[in-house]
Amino acid sequence: MGDKLLVSTRKGLFWVQRTNSKWDIDRVDFLGDNVTLTLTDPRDGRHYAALDHGHFGVKVHRSTATGWEEIATPAYPPKPEGLEENDMWGRPLPWSTVRIWALAAGVADEPGVLWCGTIPGGLFRSTDHGSSWQMIRSLWDHPKRKKWMGGGADLPGIHSILVDPRNSKRVWIAVSTGGIWLTEDAGASWVQRGEGMRADHVPPELTHDPIAQDVHCLVQCPAYANRMWVQHHNGIFVSSDEGRTFTEIKQAGPSTFGFPVAVHPREPDTAWFIPEIKDEKRIPRDGRLVVTRTRDGARTFDVLTRGLPQHHAYDIVYRHGFAIDPTGERLAFGSTTGGLWVSEDQGDSWTGISHNLPPVYAVRFAA
Amino acid sequence: MAMVTFTENIQRHVPCPATEAAGATVREVLDNVFAANPQARAYVLDDQSALRRHMTIFVDGAVIRDRTRLSDPVTAGSRIYIFQALSGG
Numbered sequence: 115m116g117d118k119l120l121v122s123t124r125k126g127l128f129w130v131q132r133t134n135s136k137w138d139i140d141r142v143d144f145l146g147d148n149v150t151l152t153l154t155d156p157r158d159g160r161h162y163a164a165l166d167h168g169h170f171g172v173k174v175h176r177s178t179a180t181g182w183e184e185i186a187t188p189a190y191p192p193k194p195e196g197l198e199e200n201d202m203w204g205r206p207l208p209w210s211t212v213r214i215w216a217l218a219a220g221v222a223d224e225p226g227v228l229w230c231g232t233i234p235g236g237l238f239r240s241t242d243h244g245s246s247w248q249m250i251r252s253l254w255d256h257p258k259r260k261k262w263m264g265g266g267a268d269l270p271g272i273h274s275i276l277v278d279p280r281n282s283k284r285v286w287i288a289v290s291t292g293g294i295w296l297t298e299d300a301g302a303s304w305v306q307r308g309e310g311m312r313a314d315h316v317p318p319e320l321t322h323d324p325i326a327q328d329v330h331c332l333v334q335c336p337a338y339a340n341r342m343w344v345q346h347h348n349g350i351f352v353s354s355d356e357g358r359t360f361t362e363i364k365q366a367g368p369s370t371f372g373f374p375v376a377v378h379p380r381e382p383d384t385a386w387f388i389p390e391i392k393d394e395k396r397i398p399r400d401g402r403l404v405v406t407r408t409r410d411g412a413r414t415f416d417v418l419t420r421g422l423p424q425h426h427a428y429d430i431v432y433r434h435g436f437a438i439d440p441t442g443e444r445l446a447f448g449s450t451t452g453g454l455w456v457s458e459d460q461g462d463s464w465t466g467i468s469h470n471l472p473p474v475y476a477v478r479f480a481a
Numbered sequence: 482m483a484m485v486t487f488t489e490n491i492q493r494h495v496p497c498p499a500t501e502a503a504g505a506t507v508r509e510v511l512d513n514v515f516a517a518n519p520q521a522r523a524y525v526l527d528d529q530s531a532l533r534r535h536m537t538i539f540v541d542g543a544v545i546r547d548r549t550r551l552s553d554p555v556t557a558g559s560r561i562y563i564f565q566a567l568s569g570g
Contacts, residue, residue, distance in 0.1 A: 169535040169565035170494060170524040190528040210528035
């Protein structure tokens with residue numbers, strides 16, 4: 115049961131603890147600093163925090179018995195002399211970690227293995243709890259990687275990493291924009307996945323091209339790994355063949371646009387979304403903050419409002435700002451306007467923990 | 482030996498005391514500084530060892546011109562200041 119939340123914000127890392135049935139902030143680390151993402155490794159309980167110090171760059175910290183220690187930041191290899199590589203805007207593509215956008219732990223048979231996705235598109239793997247990182251060159255050097263483009267950020271980035279719970283050599287990643295990619299040999303080679311997704315903001319000849327897809331968030335049901343859910347720039351897509359093909363879901367409450375998605379850990383047909391008016395506005399419809407939930411594989415959706423602001427609420431929830439605990443009972447999300455809500459009944463009702471946090475970038479259950 | 486002084490803002494993250502270091506270019510001087518203080522390196526330089534975008538270096542009162550190779554000359558007795566922009570919120 116998730117009793118602790120790690121909330122990454124523009125101005126620090128907030129620990130939110132459930133004590134005597136009440137949730138409250140009980141600790142703040144890195145106060146004043148931009149914390150963009152955390153990972154809690156379920157295999158050993160270690161916490162990892164990604165910080166963006168702006169002028170001083172991106173850093174990674176790992177928890178210790180007494181606090182935090184700075185560890186290695188994934189770093190890009192030297193750019194070959196004379197190589198010209200530009201982004202979609204014609205500017206030189208930096209071979210440098212601009213943002214850490216995904217952190218994932220390996221499975222039980224590979225302790226110490228971590229995966230890290232970055233902007234501008236580098237994927238890294240560590241075998242020593244983040245003390246060092248190796249870039250996955252087979253992906254960075256893949257000729258199609260150069261077709262990735264910026265989406266919400268100017269530069270392309272890897273925001274979702276799924277390690278197959280049945281086989282740690284199989285890893286899916288999702289790219290904004292660049293679609294879904296799969297390795298079945300621990301990163302030695304890669305294939306594109308994600309047939310059936312649709313992008314209507316690109317020229318028609320690219321609409322159905324898997325590499326043109328702006329996946330906002332990709333999740334997988336841990337107990338039924340064939341089931342994946344995608345919150346996409348164009349809406350919601352679901353796969354029953356581990357991401358090989360997707361079906362578009364065209365109706366889901368007020369909107370199918372949004373950034374995050376959560377799936378129940380054991381019930382593959384149960385998933386949650388936080389809808390917004392797409393995409394030029396990106397605000398909740400009618401100023402009502404709602405969560406949508408399906409329990410039947412997206413045939414029907416509940417619109418969940420109890421405990422959420424329904425009058426002039428303009429909270430946006432980023433792709434890493436929504437979390438579900440290992441039991442599938444508790445959910446939590448944080449917003450750009452500093453709101454944080456928790457549900458203990460699968461979203462039927464929500465309790466506001468704070469409305470005054472700094473902008474929230476990520477919410478994760480830590481225990 | 483050149484005298485290298487770091488912005489105060491960096492000290493909160495990694496101690497960077499003022500230090501003397503040898504070298505005929507900014508690159509050579511910084512390589513010597515970071516050899517003794519490796520954690521500080523990635524706070525000032527990016528993954529390609531170029532000066533981070535919002536960092537700047539003054540040598541004897543002038544902003545360096547080569548932010549990529551850091552080839553600006555340094556003389557014994559030069560004073561080098563490493564600063565950052567103060568934008569952001």
